[in-house]
Amino acid sequence: MDGIGIRQLVRDMGKKLLAAGLVLGTWGNVSARLDKKRMVITPSGMDYLKIEPEDIAVVDVETGEWSGPRKPSTEAPLHSLIYKARPEVGAVIHAHSVFASTVAACGKDIPAVLEEVAQVAGGPVRVARYALPGTKELACNAVEALEGRNAVLLANHGVVAVGADLDEAFLVCQVVEKAAMVLIYGTLLGGVRLLPEGDVAELRRFFTEKYLAGRTRGDQDSR
Numbered sequence: 498m499d500g501i502g503i504r505q506l507v508r509d510m511g512k513k514l515l516a517a518g519l520v521l522g523t524w525g526n527v528s529a530r531l532d533k534k535r536m537v538i539t540p541s542g543m544d545y546l547k548i549e550p551e552d553i554a555v556v557d558v559e560t561g562e563w564s565g566p567r568k569p570s571t572e573a574p575l576h577s578l579i580y581k582a583r584p585e586v587g588a589v590i591h592a593h594s595v596f597a598s599t600v601a602a603c604g605k606d607i608p609a610v611l612e613e614v615a616q617v618a619g620g621p622v623r624v625a626r627y628a629l630p631g632t633k634e635l636a637c638n639a640v641e642a643l644e645g646r647n648a649v650l651l652a653n654h655g656v657v658a659v660g661a662d663l664d665e666a667f668l669v670c671q672v673v674e675k676a677a678m679v680l681i682y683g684t685l686l687g688g689v690r691l692l693p694e695g696d697v698a699e700l701r702r703f704f705t706e707k708y709l710a711g712r713t714r715g716d717q718d719s720r
């Protein structure tokens with residue numbers, strides 16, 4: 498995809514996050530991999546409804562150098578480090594959704610309370626150690642806690658979701674938010690029952706081998 502096409506998709510995803518209530522105001526940010534060395538990312542502090550594809554900055558993930566009329570998001574170092582650490586990741590969404598942020602504010606992980614947590618996030622979603630937003634430390638802590646998963650909670654802050662593309666990262670975001678809600682409401686009802694560890698691995702294996710592989714062939718299985 499050419500640079501302007503992917504920047505349009507990133508712009509559209511920002512609007513989608515806002516409409517879904519996963520971000521408020523100008524918080525949160527969206528990026529997609531442009532090529533091996535570069536990503537495109539939403540600008541810093543700009544209203545999602547006013548962003549044009551041209552406002553989406555192009556950033557070198559190795560050097561942090563950027564081009565475009567607007568300064569990239571302050572969380573660009575976090576996105577860059579994820580692309581460097583995880584070659585299979587094609588898109589990153591950082592949201593400040595309410596239920597995921599609540600669990601993150603309690604410093605807790607989201608265990609496998611639902612099958613989707615295993616299937617889509619790859620297992621329990623860990624909370625990364627706290628660091629100030631926009632810092633290298635935050636990026637390092639997040640990448641460490643993201644290992645083997647498609648999502649990570651940022652303590653007292655929000656959630657980061659990754660995927661092969663923007664649609665997958667958005668799905669991860671939605672699943673984490675739902676699981677966080679189920680965890681909180683389930684605790685009010687006396688506590689959730691967790692999926693057995695072996696089943697978590699099996700659910701993930703089935704999802705990646707059958708569902709995601711099938712999706713690329715166009716014959717989706719809705720299990």
Ligand SMILES: [Zn+2]
Pocket residue numbers: 524525591592593630654655
């Ligand atoms: Zn944030």
